[in-house]
Amino acid sequence: AQKITQTQPGMFVQEKEAVTLDCTYDTSDPSYGLFWYKQPSSGEMIFLIYQGSYDQQNATEGRYSLNFQKARKSANLVISASQLGDSAMYFCAMRESSSNDYKLSFGAGTTVTVRA
Amino acid sequence: SAVISQKPSRDICQRGTSLTIQCQVDSQVTMMFWYRQQPGQSLTLIATANQGSEATYESGFVIDKFPISRPNLTFSTLTVSNMSPEDSSIYLCSVEDGEPGSYEQYFGPGTRLTVT
Numbered sequence: 767a768q769k770i771t772q773t774q775p776g777m778f779v780q781e782k783e784a785v786t787l788d789c790t791y792d793t794s795d796p797s798y799g800l801f802w803y804k805q806p807s808s809g810e811m812i813f814l815i816y817q818g819s820y821d822q823q824n825a826t827e828g829r830y831s832l833n834f835q836k837a838r839k840s841a842n843l844v845i846s847a848s849q850l851g852d853s854a855m856y857f858c859a860m861r862e863s864s865s866n867d868y869k870l871s872f873g874a875g876t877t878v879t880v881r882a
Numbered sequence: 883s884a885v886i887s888q889k890p891s892r893d894i895c896q897r898g899t900s901l902t903i904q905c906q907v908d909s910q911v912t913m914m915f916w917y918r919q920q921p922g923q924s925l926t927l928i929a930t931a932n933q934g935s936e937a938t939y940e941s942g943f944v945i946d947k948f949p950i951s952r953p954n955l956t957f958s959t960l961t962v963s964n965m966s967p968e969d970s971s972i973y974l975c976s977v978e979d980g981e982p983g984s985y986e987q988y989f990g991p992g993t994r995l996t997v998t
Contacts, residue, residue: 801986
């Protein structure tokens with residue numbers, strides 16, 4: 767079964783506006799971590815934000831915030847005040863603590879294009 | 883966070899040959915990971931490399947095709963053996979770093995491999 771689902775293959779957003787990227791996950795592990803990565807056309811994977819399953823507050827990092835809804839098993843990424851440099855592929859990922867191998871399971875990704 | 887470098891950044895290779903990719907970290911890390919990203923796809927874990935022990939391979943990946951070395955806590959290599967065009971991908975190494983218990987995982991810049 768798919769552990770991470772990103773249903774939006776591609777999105778367009780106007781510069782300076784906010785955009786929400788959807789991510790739902792599937793796990794029976796009570797302890798897990800959720801990640802968002804940005805991959806520009808250069809191919810590098812840039813770590814953006816992390817949310818632990820026991821964290822009481824939603825994670826924020828600058829213009830990035832994670833809307834964590836545990837009961838719905840969703841971890842949407844919100845990018846505020848979009849910039850042209852935000853155009854990239856965005857991946858949601860999960861690490862389950864019961865898996866001692868520490869591996870990340872990735873979603874299919876969402877391509878974001880910021881328009882001037 | 884750990885600073886990770888990879889060599890080469892890209893290469894074009896002929897089928898039947900092998901390529902060794904190097905991953906260097908600026909701090910000692912226990913676990914290193916190798917991922918593959920085929921064109922237009924998400925990331926798939928190849929194997930987990932721990933220093934002093936054999937790498938642990940994911941389903942669908944075998945040591946004969948992707949031998950891995952981990953001679954110390956800052957370095958690892960992945961070899962793609964007997965290459966075919968289907969091996970054309972971005973290969974990324976990653977490490978787990980950050981605050982204890984944060985599970986933050988950071989990636990190198992990737993190696994873009996094209997097999998002709």
